[in-house]
C-alpha cells in the first residue's frame with residue numbers, strides 16, 4: 120500500500136493519547152515527504168548523521184526524534200534541532216546532551232532507555248541503575264535537559280506473552296519512577312510488530328517504521 124494509506128490505517132487505529140513516530144531511517148526524503156503531505160510531523164531516525172542531512176533539506180516544522188543508540192561525540196550535530204532523544208542510557212550521555220543544549224540555549228527533552236528485553240544487545244538502564252541515577256544529585260543539576268519519560272524495546276520474538284510481560288514491567292517501572300519524577304509523561308514502547316500490545320500495556324508513543332514505509336534493506 121502507498122505510504123499515506125499505511126499511515127492513515129495506523130492512525131485511525133490509535134487511541135487519541137498515543138503519538139505516532141514515523142521511523143524513516145534508511146528511507147529517502149521522497150518517502151518522508153509523502154508522509155509529511157499526509158499530515159505526519161513526527162519522524163524518528165537512528166543515526167545522527169542521516170537525521171541531520173534530512174533535517175537540512177526537509178520542512179522545518181518536522182519534529183525529529185533520535186531513537187537509536189547515541190555516540191557522545193555526535194550529540195553536537197543534533198543539539199540545535201532535535202525534538203526528543205529516546206535512547207539515553209548513561210549519565211555521561213545526559214551530561215553531554217546538557218552541554219550541547221546549553222550552547223544553543225535549549226532544554227532538550229529526553230527519555231531514559233530501559234533494558235527490558237532478554238537479548239544482551241539492547242542498551243539501557245536496569246531498574247537499579249535507574250534508581251541510582253534518579254537519586255543522584257548529578258542528574259538534577261543538569262538544567263538544559265528534561266527527562267520526560269522512559270523508552271524500551273521488547274525482545275524480538277513471536278511470543279506475544281513474553282512481549283506483553285516485558286511491556287508490563289516497563290509500565291510498572293514508569294509508574295514507580297513517576298513518584299519521584301512527576302514530569303514523566305511519555306512511555307515510548309511499541310514498533311511495527313508489537314505496537315498493539317504496547318498500547319494495551321500503556322504506551323503513549325509508538326515508533327513505527329516498516330508498517331508505514333515498507334521493509335528496509
Ligand SMILES: *Cc1c(COP(=O)(O)O)cnc(C)c1O
Nearest residue numbers: 142165186310311326327328329
Ligand atoms: C527501527 C526502529 C524502530 C522501528 O522498527 P519497525 O519494526 O520498522 O517498526 C523502532 N524503534 C527503534 C529503536 C528502531 O531502531
